[in-house]
Amino acid sequence: MKRTIIAAALGSIFWMSCDMGGTYEKEEKAAQVVLADTSHYTTMEWKDTVVNFKPIQMGEKATVVFKFKNTGKYPLFLTNVKAGCGCTVPGYTKGAIPPGGEGEVTGEFDSNKSHPGEVRKNIYVTTNTLGKSSHTLIFAGYVGNGK
Structure with missing residues (x-):
């Protein structure tokens, strides 16, 4: 489970570093990373x-x-x-x-x-x-x- 969360967070960070989406998509991905890190x-x-x-x-x-x-x-x-x-x-x-x-x-x-x-x-x-x-x-x- 912990590996899945880490993989999702890293994938989201990679996605945010590319300029593939608009601002809303970047904010949505950043929110997913924050919410995934319950520690x-x-x-x-x-x-x-x-x-x-x-x-x-x-x-x-x-x-x-x-x-x-x-x-x-x-x-x-x-x-x-x-x-x-x-x-x-x-x-x-x-x-x-x-x-x-x-x-x-x-x-x-x-x-x-x-x-x-x-x-x-x-x-x-x-x-x-x-x-x-x-x-x-x-x-x-x-x-x-x-x-």
């Missing part, structure tokens, strides 16, 4: 995993921010960050977050792609963390009908 998983602490935004009107946008800290002894990587729907565009701290370092995940919610009333949305984050590598961030708020 260097770390720990993290979220300041908040649920955030409420102030009421907005239809047509407006709201930005939410989720802050975290690397509480472990190895670099922390966010290897995949995806919104639960098309009304949210996620952003995040890229690259290695050193031990003790901090970062954030952001979400820009576009009410034009949603509905009036109470909304509750998710952002899904994959990390190289011990015990739990998948994290769900939730944000909620109220969208007025604009009248």
